[in-house]
Amino acid sequence: MRRLVLGLDRTVTLVLGSALIAAGIVLVFRPGLRPRLDAVALHSATGQPWWPWACALLAITGVWWLLAHLPRPTIAALLLPGSGQPGRLLLDPRGPATLAAEILAETPGVRSAHGRVLRDRGQIVVVINAVAEPHANLDDIADAADAVTADLHAVLDRDDVTARVNLAVAGKRRALPRVS
Template sequence: MTRGTLAVDRLMTALGGLLLAALGVLGILWWAGRLGSAPAPIDLSGIRWLPKQQWWPWALGAAGVLLALLGLRWLLSHLPRRGVTHLSLPGSGPEGRLVVSTGPVVDAAATTLANAPGVRSAHGRIDHDRGQLVVHLDATIERGAQLETVASVADAVTAEMRSALERDDLTARVQLRTAGRNRPAPRVY
């Protein structure tokens, strides 16, 4: 999900909440007779002709289709997005295009990080985030892991990725999670 989708969700939720709160307050004030000159019974005779018009079913159908399309668009915007799968390498030009698949590079980096002392597992992906190319490496570490060692391996891995992808603009984000409990040490018989 993108930041734009989250912003739209939050804005629409806030507007919907404010609208419902305002309607609730107006309903209570109308019921209590505190709206001044507002009529106690609501007179709908001015719009009773509307459903009898020939165009009314078509207008309702068009509005329903529009709302269904907007709802579908909203649902699709919440699907998990895939990361960057291919990158153009420097040297691409009118004569040809040099492309690298990012999957094997990210998998190799995650494997190297996972083989570091104190790291249980690691995985990663590359995304575009606010116009920047970002590699996300997520690692689960043991409770007693030496953070200096893990950090130095993570630095070396991201430097190797920059070199392999020939991208100086590659930013790295390494997230470490502590394992719930340490794995038991293997027994030697």
Template sequence: MRRGVVVLDRLIGTIVALVLVALGGLAIAWRYGELPGLGDRIEVYAPADPTGTEWWPWATGTAGVVLVMLGLWWLVRHLPRRVGGRFSLPGGDRSGRLSADAHAAVGAAAATLAQRPEIRDGSGRVVADRGELVAELQCTVEPSADLQDVHTTVSRVVTDLSRVIGLPNLRYRVLLRVARADKTAVQPRVS
């Protein structure tokens, strides 16, 4: 997610929260008679019915389209961006560029993790999240796996990946899912 989207989400959330707290406080103060000048009842007058006018369908249609477009824009801005896989590395000479394919390196790291008996499968990708590059590894772990062994294995692979890619600003995220049942466990058959 981009940093601007996070700031916008927090700002809108804060404004909505403050408005709701203020309305709740006003309702409680009115209920207990702490607001001078207000009676025991609130009278609400209905405005004229605009739905019969000629402009109403156009106004509601336009507002609906604008709200749908804003909602779609908001959802798209929350999707993590997959970034280009090739990154320039320091140390290239005048005759050419030295570059690394980070997607291939992250995929190879995930495949290395998947070769371990306690890890069932793995995948990886490089995304831009909150303005930073993140190498994301996703693995499914066997339920009987020793988490300390998994941690040691993942730490070693991430260290190797960091050395291979060589980007100082690359962050890492490892997502572990636990499988429902061991793939080596024999499931009893019901006849």
């Protein structure tokens, strides 16, 4: 789950939970405040011009909420060669992916790089997203990407893992100075 969704979940749960607890306490200890159901008010509300818009907003929010909670296709652990009866060798692939991205980010002309591991159409893929400076030499970056992916393949030592480097070029107005 993404951080934004997780934070929103926790906030909404805290607010709704607190409101329900407070309402329950008030209704238990103050019986005179118990509301009465009035179906006429509900019927008149559904005839208002804002009602379809409110329902559409709730439906869109509900669909977004469900989509945000779909499981992400990330990989938690990889089984390494050499695993067998005595024990299993597991590797958290985020470490090598992050290190590969950091090594690629040290290439001259690369502003930043981030790595992640996911399952794409049944195959394990290490995805490195990098941002290059507008004036960068793309041949040097391509050579560095090839070297990083070859090292990554050697570290993971699995034939079913592939690597993909996505390179974006930064806008000219946001060029940042690199400190060596």
